[in-house]
Each structure stands twice: as C-alpha cells, then as structure tokens.
Amino acid sequence: MMHCYLYLSIILFCLGIIGVIARRNVFTVFMSVELMLNAANLAFITFSRVHESMDGHVLAMMVMAVAAAEAALALAVVILLHKHKSKLDTNVFSLLKG
Amino acid sequence: MEQSVNYLGLIPLFPLLGAVLIGLLHVFTCNRTKLPEKVYGILACVGPVLSFVMALKVFVALKGLPPESRFLVHKAFTWFSVGDLHINMGFLADPLSCLMLLFVTFIGSLIHIYSIGYMGGDKNYGKFFAYMNLFLGSMLVLVLGDGPVVMFVGWEGVGLCSYLLISFYSEDRSNVLAGNKAFIVNRVGDLGFVLGMSFLFWAIGAQGFDYLSLKAHVNDPAMTQGVLLTVCLLLFVGATGKSAQIPLYVWLPDAMAGPTPVSALIHAATMVTAGVYMVARFSFLYAEVALAGSIVAWVGILTALLAAIFGMFQEDIKKVLAYSTVSQLGYMFAGVGVAAYSAGIFHVFTHAFFKALLFLGAGSVIYALHHEQNIWKMGGLKNKMPKTYVTMVIGALALAGCPPFSGFFSKDEILYSALATGHFGIWAVGVLVAGMTAYYTFRMIFVVFHGEPRDHHAYEHAQESPAVMTVPLIILAVGALFAGLLNLPAIFGGDQIVSHWLAPSVTEHHPHAGVFVEILAIGASVVAFAIGIKIAYAKFGKGAPEPSFTGFADFAYHKFYVDELYDKVIVQPYKAIGSSIWKVIEPNVTDAPVKGVARLYMVLGTAFKVFQVGYVRVYALYMVLGLSLMSLLLSQSLN
Numbered sequence: 001m002m003h004c005y006l007y008l009s010i011i012l013f014c015l016g017i018i019g020v021i022a023r024r025n026v027f028t029v030f031m032s033v034e035l036m037l038n039a040a041n042l043a044f045i046t047f048s049r050v051h052e053s054m055d056g057h058v059l060a061m062m063v064m065a066v067a068a069a070e071a072a073l074a075l076a077v078v079i080l081l082h083k084h085k086s087k088l089d090t091n092v093f094s095l096l097k098g
Numbered sequence: 099m100e101q102s103v104n105y106l107g108l109i110p111l112f113p114l115l116g117a118v119l120i121g122l123l124h125v126f127t128c129n130r131t132k133l134p135e136k137v138y139g140i141l142a143c144v145g146p147v148l149s150f151v152m153a154l155k156v157f158v159a160l161k162g163l164p165p166e167s168r169f170l171v172h173k174a175f176t177w178f179s180v181g182d183l184h185i186n187m188g189f190l191a192d193p194l195s196c197l198m199l200l201f202v203t204f205i206g207s208l209i210h211i212y213s214i215g216y217m218g219g220d221k222n223y224g225k226f227f228a229y230m231n232l233f234l235g236s237m238l239v240l241v242l243g244d245g246p247v248v249m250f251v252g253w254e255g256v257g258l259c260s261y262l263l264i265s266f267y268s269e270d271r272s273n274v275l276a277g278n279k280a281f282i283v284n285r286v287g288d289l290g291f292v293l294g295m296s297f298l299f300w301a302i303g304a305q306g307f308d309y310l311s312l313k314a315h316v317n318d319p320a321m322t323q324g325v326l327l328t329v330c331l332l333l334f335v336g337a338t339g340k341s342a343q344i345p346l347y348v349w350l351p352d353a354m355a356g357p358t359p360v361s362a363l364i365h366a367a368t369m370v371t372a373g374v375y376m377v378a379r380f381s382f383l384y385a386e387v388a389l390a391g392s393i394v395a396w397v398g399i400l401t402a403l404l405a406a407i408f409g410m411f412q413e414d415i416k417k418v419l420a421y422s423t424v425s426q427l428g429y430m431f432a433g434v435g436v437a438a439y440s441a442g443i444f445h446v447f448t449h450a451f452f453k454a455l456l457f458l459g460a461g462s463v464i465y466a467l468h469h470e471q472n473i474w475k476m477g478g479l480k481n482k483m484p485k486t487y488v489t490m491v492i493g494a495l496a497l498a499g500c501p502p503f504s505g506f507f508s509k510d511e512i513l514y515s516a517l518a519t520g521h522f523g524i525w526a527v528g529v530l531v532a533g534m535t536a537y538y539t540f541r542m543i544f545v546v547f548h549g550e551p552r553d554h555h556a557y558e559h560a561q562e563s564p565a566v567m568t569v570p571l572i573i574l575a576v577g578a579l580f581a582g583l584l585n586l587p588a589i590f591g592g593d594q595i596v597s598h599w600l601a602p603s604v605t606e607h608h609p610h611a612g613v614f615v616e617i618l619a620i621g622a623s624v625v626a627f628a629i630g631i632k633i634a635y636a637k638f639g640k641g642a643p644e645p646s647f648t649g650f651a652d653f654a655y656h657k658f659y660v661d662e663l664y665d666k667v668i669v670q671p672y673k674a675i676g677s678s679i680w681k682v683i684e685p686n687v688t689d690a691p692v693k694g695v696a697r698l699y700m701v702l703g704t705a706f707k708v709f710q711v712g713y714v715r716v717y718a719l720y721m722v723l724g725l726s727l728m729s730l731l732l733s734q735s736l737n
Contacts, residue, residue: 020718029715090714097712 012039106172113235116145124224139214142227150203190244194603215566233259237368245308276355287339294332330390341373358461366454395435402428406534438515439604448504451577452496459490480547498536504582514619536630544638
C-alpha cells in the first residue's frame with residue numbers, strides 16, 4: 001500500500017521537473033518547483049509512516065516553511081522580471097548565452 | 099684599538115635626509131604655487147654644511163688618537179647575513195676617509211651655495227637640489243663605508259645621481275643621451291667592480307668582509323699572486339669607469355651636458371675621485387702585486403696624455419676643463435700605480451679645489467654670457483668680470499702646476515715618486531703632459547679673458563656674477579693657492595703633513611732617491627710649465643682668430659674618432675643583436691609557447707561555448723542530468 005504513495009510522489013516530482021524544463025512561462029516554472037517540493041514532502045510523510053517516527057513530519061513542516069519563504073522571494077523576482085522586460089517568457093532572459 | 103662613535107652614520111644621513119625632504123617638497127608643490135627658491139636653497143645647504151661640521155669633529159677625534167690606532171667605526175645595523183657573508187651597514191673613519199670627507203663636504207657645501215645663484219629661475223629648482231644632496235650623500239656613503247659592499251652602495255648611488263643630473267635639462271634629447279652614456283659606460287665598470295669584489299670574497303671574504311679584516315687576511319694562502327692580480331685588475335676596471343680612464347673615459351666630456359655646478363661636483367668632489375680613492379683604499383692589495391700597479395700607472399699616464407691632446411683643441415670651455423679633469427685623473431692613477439698612494443690622494447685633494455674653482459669660474463662666465471660656452475665667442479672679459487678673472491687665473495696656475503700653487507706640489511710629488519721608483523717612461527710622459535696642461539689651460543684663459551671681444555653683443559651685456567657665486571670662487575681660490583702647502587716636501591722645508599697623516603691608512607714605502615732626483619723632477623716640471631705657458635701666450639696672448647683645424651689638429655679635435663669607433667664596434671653590433679632578438683627570436687621562440695597556450699584555451703572555449711545557451715530551463719536540465727548521474731553512481735556503489 002505504501003508503494004502507491006511513493007509512486008505518486010515520484011510521478012509528482014517528475015511532473016515538476018518536466019514543468020521546469022519544458023515550460024517557458026515563469027509562473028508555470030515556479031509552480032512546477034512547488035510541485036517538486038510537495039512531492040518530496042509526500043515522500044517524507046510516507047517514510048515517516050513506514051518507520052513509525054515523527055522525523056519525517058518535522059522535515060515536512062520545515063519544507064513548507066521554506067517553500068513559503070521561497071514563494072515570497074520568487075514572486076518578488078517575478079515582478080521585477082516583468083518590470084524589466086514586460087514579459088514572462090523565460091526565453092527572453094538569456095543574458096548568459098555564451 | 100678601534101673606537102665606536104655613533105655620529106659617524108650621521109655624516110651621510112644629513113644630505114640624504116635633505117634629499118628626501120626637498121624631493122617631497124618639490125613633488126607636492128611643483129604643480130601648484132611654487133615655494134620660494136630661498137626655502138630650497140637654505141634646506142639644500144643645511145645638510146652638506148652639517149656634514150662638514152661632523153667631518154671636522156671626526157678629524158679632531160682622529161687627531162686625538164695615536165697615529166697607529168686612528169680608527170673610528172660605527173655599525174649602524176646588520177644589513178644582511180647569508181652563509182659566510184655577513185654584511186653590516188658599517189662606517190669607518192680613518193685618516194684616508196677623513197681627508198676625503200673633509201674636502202668632499204667642504205667643496206660640496208660651497209658648490210651648493212654657488213648653485214643657489216646659478217640655478218636661480220630654473221623651473222625644477224627643487225628637483226635639482228634634491229639630486230645634488232643625494233649625490234653628496236651617496237659619495238659620503240662611498241667614502242665612509244667600512245667594506246667593499248657598503249662602498250658599492252655609494253658607488254652605485256653616485257652613478258645614478260650623475261645620470262639624473264647630467265640629463266637634468268631633459269627637454270633636449272642630446273642631454274638625455276649624454277646621461278644614458280654616462281650611466282651605461284659606468285655600468286661596464288661596475289661589472290668589473292662586482293666581479294673583483296666576488297673574487298675577493300671567494301678568496302678571503304669568509305673571515306669578515308670589511309677593510310680591516312681583509313687587510314689582516316691579505317697574506318692568506320688563498321690569496322695567490324694570480325688571484326691578487328685578478329682582483330686588482332677587476333677593481334681597476336671599476337675605477338676606469340667611475341674615474342674616466344682609458345678605455346671608459348668617453349662619458350666624462352659628454353657629462354658637460356648637465357648644469358655647470360653639477361660638472362663641478364662631478365669633477366671635483368664626488369664621482370670621479372671615487373676610483374682613485376678605491377685604489378688607495380685597496381692599497382694593501384695593490385702593494386702585493388707590482389704588475390697591477392704598473393698597469394694602473396701606465397693606463398693612468400696614457401689617459402693623461404690622450405686627454406691632454408684632446409684638451410688642446412676643444413672649443414667648448416667646459417670640454418677643455420673636462421679633458422683636463424680626465425688628464426689630471428690620469429696623473430692620480432699614475433701616482434697610486436707607482437705605489438705613491440698619499441701623493442695620488444693629495445692630488446685628488448688639491449685638484450678638488452682648483453677644478454671646482456675653474457668649473458665654477460667657467461659657470462660664472464657662462465652665466466654672464468647667457469649660456470654661451472664656445473670660447474671663440476668670448477674674449478676680453480677680464481675687465482668686465484675681474485673677480486672671476488683673478489680667481490680663474492689662480493685656478494689655472496694651480497692646474498698648470500705653477501709653483502707655489504697647490505697643483506704644483508701634488509703633481510710634482512707624483513712625478514717625483516714615478517722617477518724615484520724607476521718608472522722613467524711614466525715620468526717622461528708625465529712631464530710632457532705637464533707642459534701640455536699649461537698650454538691648454540692658458541689657451542683657454544687667454545682666449546676667454548684677454549684680447550678683443552669677439553662677440554660684441556654678448557660682451558656688452560656681460561657683467562660680474564652675484565656675490566653668492568663669487569664668494570665661493572674666492573674661498574676656493576684661497577684653497578687652490580695654499581692647499582699645496584699642507585704637504586710641503588722636505589726640500590722646501592716642509593714636513594709632508596698629508597703623507598704622514600695618511601700613512602696608517604695606506605700601504606706604501608716612501609722612496610728615498612736623493613736630492614738630485616728631487617731637483618731634477620721639480621726642474622723638469624717647472625720648465626715644462628714655462629714652455630707650455632710661453633707657447634700659449636705666443637699664440638693666443640694678444641687675441642687670435644678662431645683657428646681652422648687641419649691634419650692632426652682636426653683628428654684631435656674630433657677626439658681621434660674614438661666615439662665613432664666605439665659606436666661602430668660596440669654600440670651598433672649591440673643594437674643589431676638587440677633588434678635581431680626582438681625581430682627573430684622573440685616572435686618565433688619565446689612568444690610561440692605563450693601564444694600557443696592562449697590559442698589552446700581559445701579553441702577549448704569555443705568548443706564548450708555551445709553548452710552555454712543562456713536559458714534557465716536548459717541549465718535546470720543539466721542539473722537534473724547531473725544529479726541523476728550522481729544518484730545512479732551512488733546507488734551502484736552502495737550495492
């Protein structure tokens with residue numbers, strides 16, 4: 001039964017990766033990152049359940065806190081990016097091209 | 099036996115501090131409102147005068163000691179210590195360095211005072227005095243150093259300052275080239291000095307590398323005749339560079355490009371006397387090998403002859419004096435070469451007075467004629483500039499060796515020593531040169547001061563120089579008159595004070611050749627002087643037109659084309675080697691690997707550039723791939 005939760009976690013994580021890599025809208029990328037964080041949280045909770053300890057719960061709470069902080073920062077960055085180029089397409093921002 | 103006194107280090111320190119202070123003042127004010135010239139002038143004279151006072155104190159202290167233990171030492175600090183080589187920044191005052199100290203600081207001070215007038219109005223007034231103080235300070239380090247290494251510090255210092263001062267009027271390219279020439283020619287000599295010093299250290303330096311230890315170990319088994327001769331000759335190469343002897347004399351006449359007080363300082367008090375001083379300092383080495391002494395003496399007397407020939411045909415008043423310096427330096431080397439060290443040093447001493455006098459007098463003339471240096475544009479100046487005229491005649495008589503002026507006694511002492519030690523050839527050439535000296539010196543005096551004015555416009559505007567310039571002239575004239583009496587030989591009822599004073603410092607044996615030889619030497623010198631001055635009077639006494647040179651005279655006027663020869667044989671090949679290295683070896687040999695490495699990185703960079711696409715999502719992909727790879731490897735190794 002536990003396997004299903006882990007499979008779900010993996011699927012969510014992969015969806016997140018694909019979202020980050022394949023999508024060009026900054027918001028979608030950001031949401032995909034959140035998705036990966038939640039996939040990790042799900043894995044933590046599952047393992048916590050398996051081992052019957054509270055460690056995983058603690059970490060999951062911490063990840064949520066970090067994710068909240070990160071969301072605040074990331075949204076500010078998104079606003080700045082939009083101010084800069086009036087677009088939210090990541091392909092527009094390619095100053096590091098070699 | 100030796101006494102340590104800490105004021106010894108102050109003597110070179112005063113002018114050196116003065117140089118730093120004046121230099122900083124000049125640097126911080128030269129672009130803004132300038133300080134009044136008086137500030138620089140007074141600051142510049144404080145250092146040398148204080149040094150002179152300290153030198154007097156050293157003299158008094160030495161005089162209070164018994165003759166055989168007249169040593170004052172001061173070790174300022176340990177400079178460096180490597181293996182066997184322990185070098186202290188130490189100073190030594192003995193009768194020899196004390197005598198040098200006295201006249202270097204005295205004449206140096208007078209030249210500084212004179213410069214206040216001569217350099218008035220120059221836009222680099224402060225810079226000039228900073229260099230002058232540095233020059234004097236370096237010379238004092240050279241004289242006072244207690245070993246060859248400390249001497250070398252001063253040796254290089256005077257070389258640097260001569261370069262800076264010769265090319266002082268640096269707007270004119272030829273002046274800069276003259277400075278370069280002085281510096282480069284001196285470098286050749288310096289190499290000899292360094293090699294000589296290294297040989298000396300290799301042989302006996304391990305037991306201490308100051309004069310007193312070296313002197314004590316000069317008879318060690320390591321000091322074979324061959325080593326001694328090598329050391330002596332290499333050191334002499336250094337001396338030929340600094341003191342302008344064959345073959346390295348070429349820089350000194352060109353050094354006239356600098357301001358006249360600089361010429362006076364170079365020719366009288368500092369720089370050129372360093373070579374003679376060094377040979378006298380190492381007299382304990384030269385006394386051991388007769389051959390080295392003979393070579394020194396012959397090089398010296400041949401230089402004297404060559405320079406006297408050149409001097410007879412020059413038309414620039416300062417060049418005449420420059421060649422006379424080279425010639426007199428030749429005498430000094432002849433003196434120290436025949437082991438008459440005190441006679442050689444005594445000639446340095448008297449020469450300092452009359453040569454400083456002649457140069458400052460020439461400077462006074464040049465100043466009055468608005469920087470005209472060609473003697474064929476002068477004439478009849480004796481009524482316009484009586485003080486300069488009288489003092490310069492005194493200087494000329496001393497230079498020409500007229501009794502009882504100072505130059506007579508010192509020159510005669512050298513010639514007598516040459517004759518008494520059996521160096522007849524040197525004596526004969528010396529007497530000939532004495533006559534030539536009288537001739538070219540009075541040729542200059544007659545042409546400049548007697549006869550009719552040749553350039554009436556310049557003559558009308560000429561006037562006597564200010565007191566700040568004439569007073570040093572008068573003081574020096576007194577010195578040129580009476581300095582010779584300090585070493586009056588026994589035949590004139592004197593007791594050779596200077597020779598006895600120097601006796602503890604130098605290794606020499608006074609020859610006793612009898613009264614007849616002494617009278618012969620004196621007689622020959624006087625006759626040579628009389629003939630020289632008579633010819634000069636006959637040719638130029640009543641005023642003479644500018645001669646046109648033909649044949650030998652033309653050859654001598656062009657200095658035997660030695661400069662051109664050096665240019666063809668040494669300078670041009672060097673330039674050719676330099677440019678071939680620059681054009682062939684550098685691009686193909688040394689540059690190839692350097693540029694190759696750069697090109698390699700460029701190619702690698704271009705190859706890796708394609709991965710840097712600039713999109714965040716691609717970088718995320720790299721990250722995912724990398725992390726996956728790492729996880730894969732980790733899981734592999736765990737299994």
